[in-house]
Amino acid sequence: MPKFYPLELNVNGEWKRAVAAPQETLLYVLRERLNHTEVKEGCGKGDCGACAVLLNGKAVNACLALALQAHKQKVVTLKGIGTPEQPHPLQESFVKHGAIQCGFCTAGMIVSAKALLDENPRPTREEIKRAISGNLCRCTGYKKIVEAIEEAARKLR
């Protein structure tokens, strides 16, 4: 039986308590203990970006962060970016541009895009491509994703 330690996380603006073993990842705790299944596991090795979340405002792969390292810190997932009642312009533009097909990369994509737009409200297409270069998508060929991020950037300005 591994030793568990208490963990406090601010997820999408709400403080949550959980336990975590030292080797458990932030991804594992978010999905398995806190029911944040909107965060996806695509590879578990930091290769695909499906599990990206904002940790203190920076996009990180939750599969590479240890849960206990995030103790008392702020995590934002896709659900913290916007909701059906209060959609974020990124969510609206992803839908309207057809940037979502199977949708498995979407949570990570929107998180990476949010991190970009928070820092750089006027990104070029090249900067957008660089910002999502750690997020693999097998369905779209990226074009509509880049266009969706461009439009959301325009709306947010």
Add this chain to the structure above:
Amino acid sequence: MNERTELKIIGKPIPRHDAWEKAFGLTIYAADFSMPGMLYGKVLRSEYPSAKILSIDTSKAERLRGVRAVLTAKDVPRNESVTRFGQTHTMGGGFEGLYRVLADRKVHFMGEAVALVAAEREEIAERALELIEVEYEPLPGVFDPMEAMKPDAPQVQMGRSNIVTHYEVIKGDVERGLLEADVVVENTYRVPFVDHAYMEPESGVAWVDENGVITIRVSTQVIEHFRGVAEVLNLPHNRVRVIGTYVGGGFGGKEDITVESFLALLAHKTGKPVKLTYTREESILSHSKRHPYVMEYKTGAKKDGRVVALKARLVSDAGAYVYLSPWVLLYSMVDATGPYRIPHVKIDGYTVLTNNTFTSANRGFGAPQVCFAYESQMDELARALRMDPCEIRKMNYLKKGEELATGQVLEYHVALEETTDKAREALGDKTPASGKIRIGQGIASGMTSYGRMVFLHDTSRSHVSIEMDGSVTIRAGVQDIGGGQASSLCQIAAETLGVPLEDIKIYIADTALTPLAGTTTATRQLYMSGNATLKAAQEVRRTLLKKAGEILNIDPERLDLADKEVVDTEGTGKSLSLTEVVKACASDGLPLYHVALYRAPFRNLTQYERIEGKVFPDFTYGTHAVEVAVDEETGKIQVLKLIACYDVGRAINRLSVEGQMEGGAIYGMGYGLTEEVILEKGKTMTPSFSEYLLPTSMDVPEVKTILIESGDGTGPFGAKGIGEPSVCSIAPAIANAVYDAIGARVCDLPLTPEKIVGTIKGKKD
């Protein structure tokens, strides 16, 4: 019945209902689902590509606290049966291969499932795998299909030849044709193993419900594997229910059974819900791959450019199990000539067992492999004859009404000339070369079937009903794998019944509750289930308009349904609200629902070895054009422009169609440039996305999509399928552009920097 000429919902770029749910993180994918008291499953896999299993000792694993079941082949009620892919029609003739749930006595590839564990926590299940003791005796294996064809090669599966299938296509007299040719070009092309690399690894949860039905909620392209799973358990078919989730990408890799039988066995044994999700590495090691092919092509043409002969030999590596290999090879056989008029043809095809990871469906299903060969050959002929690559193609393209080498008549529009012209024009002038960067342009055309082979007697069903308030419900057993399969059906029903899209709700992919709609494979769902849904909605429409005609005292032929009203198309201003008509129908006891069955054209094979006559319902045709920059020092290729021009018949949803064409183009670009599952003596050397290289956002050009809408497809509203055809001709277009840039041909995919540098160097030497 009157058909509305102006369409309101069909053809528009409408956001899909499932996209909203996905954007908010509300979609519950297979691995996102949990149940109280749920156990976690794990699979023990073979560490050898070929070995005898001398013994398996599970006692230590069983004694581990928290372990609830350890299963091996002896625990599987029916461990061996045949592979089926949702079809209810048995083909025979070697088409159905062996389906073995767990290895028994022997392992045949590295990653083959040997034992199953269910435990209270995932890490306990992992620990239990380590405690299972399997004693192996390694056996010699065979890893090259050419070697495996030799009579003295190690036998991969006991009691059968390594050669799974041999097919022929014969037309005219190929030797005479080659003699008559003024030029003959001859090349051997090789294409690699490819992983589907869907972002969502295989996953599912199974439980025994209160009626004793084993219920499996799973990410799959084929819910109709419920029959196969029932047979594994020796249960009646109606005791297994499969619920398909929204799938995080399929591309053919979730066409075969993945986790279903394992889950059913563990849930049946423990009586508890069980979840099983593969790791990425496990996914790459254990699921099917795209078939590698060796393709020897000899093509002859007259001085004026007319192609007169093609002699080809195709050998595909089936890996250790047959699965869909004969079917994939059959597709390649039909497509092997490309869409060209060739009087003398002889194609031989073999698919051969090896101790490599098994191969099966992958987007394009045998079409992209041969397209790489025949389109490289067309450019080779153009060079030999000093002709323009577009002109030689246009001279030889088949036209509607003409026949393939198999004798199948092309019954619907063949959009090759116009797609070639449009793609070529959109490519524009060549970007100027600079320094060590060389620039090249290339085109390639393709044909890919949509709909399953006519021997499969394919059908689909859809249930459309209208509620008392005029809202509409669709029930159809389609699996939605991200292509908008479900939402397209909503558009078709909304258009036909004159209601807004928001008023439609669709229930999909449940073998117990939705009428079976067949597989989401073979680019068939829009064609098959689209037609079934159209037919069902038209039947409901007919009932409504007939009743409305009675009430209004107007010939129903004059009436239309639009904006939730019945209106007189002859402008008398007479109308009736939809709900009034619905209520009137209900009072009269008229059916406010219809379940329609759509039947594809059927034809039986008269014999198996020689492929003749109609094989597919129809094909989708088109052309890709690309411009590449090749760094002659590093060999790195950058695709600068990519034009995708295909005839989609009719775009039901423009956004979804563009999405298929853009995504398909990049899927094909990966095939051309970077993707290869490398196996060394059966061991996968590329088990993660650090080694298996998918195109990233930094690698892709701006894909320009040009849709041709001939309206001459066999799907609803004249649609053709585009899911798989969108991939077909990218890789050869890139290879042709690379030739244009460096003046030499690379015949092996992927076009890695090493191969490019080697080819440039070879040319200089």
